[in-house]
Amino acid sequence: MAKKSKYVNGTIGNQSTEALIARHKTKLSSESIGRKSKYTRRRAVDCKLIERSKNNPGYCKYMITIAELDGTIHKQPAYGKDMQGALARLMNKELTVKVERKLETNTGLIFIAWLLLMGTPAIIFGAQDTPWYLALTFGTIIMLMAVTGIWYSYIKKGEV
Secondary structure, eight states, X not given: OOOOOSEETTEEXXXXXXXXXXXXXXXXXXXXXXXXXXXXXXXXXXXEEEEEOSSSTTOEEEEEEEEOTTSOEEEEEEEESSHHHHHHHHHHHHHHHHHHHHHHHOHHHXXXXXXXXXXXXXXXXXXXXXXXXXXXHHHHHHHHHHHHHHHHHHHHTTOO
């Protein structure tokens, strides 16, 4: 006998999305009263398939409703082959944006990282007095750019 799911037509049991969002807000407000709440992270409270991508076959656009810790709710689009992939891609995109903001404000860190990237491979392989010094240092930078390009194309894959 097949097991029936509690999830039916966008609802869990007989609770609608609005009821789930209201319950989430209530749990968050109970935290301010002094009760301990198990909600210590942001939550994706709803996710809907919007359309299939025209440019990238197999990818779909999802609209994800996110409940923040302070009780605010906002919607954000995400792209992926399935809902789990879209959520993972959205989390990776938010992490990338957070890192970009840190790097924009901290130029000294970028300079130190650049110095390390230029010198470390040549020192490790003992190529200080050979022409390989230049090849290793520039190879490291080219490899870093390639990895960054692959990451960026992964994050943007499926967007219409």
